[in-house]
Amino acid sequence: xxxxxxxxxxxxxxxxxxxxxxxxxxxxxxxxxxxxxxxxxxxxxxxxxxxxxxxxxxxxxxxxxxxxxxxxxxxxxxxxxxxxxxxxxxxxxxxxxxxxxxxxxxxxxxxxxxxxxxxxxxxxxxxxxxxxxxxxxxxxxxxxxxxxxxxxxxxxxxxxxxxxxxxxxxxxxxxxxxxxxxxxxxxxxxxxxxxxxxxxxxxxxxxxxxxxxxxxxxxxxxxxxxxxxxxxxxxxxxxxxxxxxxxxxxxxxxxxxxxxxxxxxxxxxxxxxxxxxxxxxxxxxxxxxxxxxxxxxxxxxxxxxxxxxxxxxxxxxxxxxxxxxxxxxxxxxxxxxxxxxxxxxxxxxx
Ligand SMILES: [Ca+2]
Ligand SMILES: [Ca+2]
Numbered sequence: 001x002x003x004x005x006x007x008x009x010x011x012x013x014x015x016x017x018x019x020x021x022x023x024x025x026x027x028x029x030x031x032x033x034x035x036x037x038x039x040x041x042x043x044x045x046x047x048x049x050x051x052x053x054x055x056x057x058x059x060x061x062x063x064x065x066x067x068x069x070x071x072x073x074x075x076x077x078x079x080x081x082x083x084x085x086x087x088x089x090x091x092x093x094x095x096x097x098x099x100x101x102x103x104x105x106x107x108x109x110x111x112x113x114x115x116x117x118x119x120x121x122x123x124x125x126x127x128x129x130x131x132x133x134x135x136x137x138x139x140x141x142x143x144x145x146x147x148x149x150x151x152x153x154x155x156x157x158x159x160x161x162x163x164x165x166x167x168x169x170x171x172x173x174x175x176x177x178x179x180x181x182x183x184x185x186x187x188x189x190x191x192x193x194x195x196x197x198x199x200x201x202x203x204x205x206x207x208x209x210x211x212x213x214x215x216x217x218x219x220x221x222x223x224x225x226x227x228x229x230x231x232x233x234x235x236x237x238x239x240x241x242x243x244x245x246x247x248x249x250x251x252x253x254x255x256x257x258x259x260x261x262x263x264x265x266x267x268x269x270x271x272x273x274x275x276x277x278x279x280x281x282x283x284x285x286x287x288x289x290x291x292x293x294x295x296x297x298x299x300x301x302x303x304x305x306x307x308x309x310x311x312x313x314x315x316x317x318x319x320x321x322x323x324x325x326x327x328x329x330x331x332x333x334x335x336x337x338x339x340x341x342x343x344x345x346x347x348x349x350x
Pocket of ligand 2: 185189190191338339348349350
């Protein structure tokens with residue numbers, strides 16, 4: 001049995017090695033006569049995903065582009081490993097050779113871009129990433145007939161299980177096919193991230209248990225940053241939830257919600273935004289002080305009714321949360337949270 005297993009592994013490795021050298025990768029072609037791009041799908045096989053993540057690479061070749069050409073191609077990523085993975089494009093490396101001159105070199109080079117965010121790929125599954133290309137309209141004749149090769153780096157990390165704990169005390173929870181965790185953020189450093197997937201009610205949240213018993217009135221600060229990936233279909237940023245005990249019996253009675261889209265400014269895509277939740281508008285699941293989801297109000301309104309309200313943990317986890325998902329329709333949300341301040345505590349997930 002062990003011999004067979006070893007043989008199987010060897011075969012898989014051999015296949016991957018053969019694929020690594022032998023596959024015909026995406027061929028993006030175009031002609032000066034037509035602005036319609038014809039392209040074949042590229043394929044990348046990933047394997048051996050780990051909690052730390054690994055980078056897998058493949059090359060895509062471009063040729064016969066005319067100035068002003070734009071378009072996109074599909075990179076299909078196959079998760080050949082035995083573990084579910086969270087996969088994202090981590091960068092492009094361009095061949096900028098000058099002899100012969102590359103489409104990616106010179107003063108007006110071909111450029112690639114993508115806005116796929118993190119895509120969960122279950123073991124044995126596949127997912128398509130869209131690679132956009134844009135060739136400047138003022139590219140000169142010197143590019144005529146040139147070729148270009150770009151290496152696409154794909155970062156794959158083992159999908160963390162619900163219950164993953166960050167070193168700063170935050171615990172990940174997920175449900176209905178969603179994922180998340182604590183890993184490289186979209187602009188460097190480590191962030192909490194949320195991938196709610198394609199199932200209805202897919203949800204991901206992080207919870208911190210260190211503030212149980214903290215008086216709501218005593219909080220000197222409550223803020224966090226969010227980043228919503230451009231691939232999200234809805235411009236809703238991860239929100240904050242506080243479990244509230246109003247009668248000092250250590251059990252939660254109410255939940256307070258701070259939702260960025262209710263704060264009088266738009267949730268923007270592909271950039272960090274800071275939310276001052278302490279001075280923002282909240283709503284209460286119990287509707288205390290008329291604080292409903294359509295009529296959120298300041299925390300002071302809540303404290304007028306329950307001056308001794310406290311944050312409290314529950315059997316499900318910590319009393320301070322940042323969450324995404326929970327939609328009745330498939331949401332495919334990808335977003336991040338970072339730099340959470342609760343009172344005098346600061347969490348950057350580094
Ligand atoms: Ca209570
Ligand atoms: Ca960070």
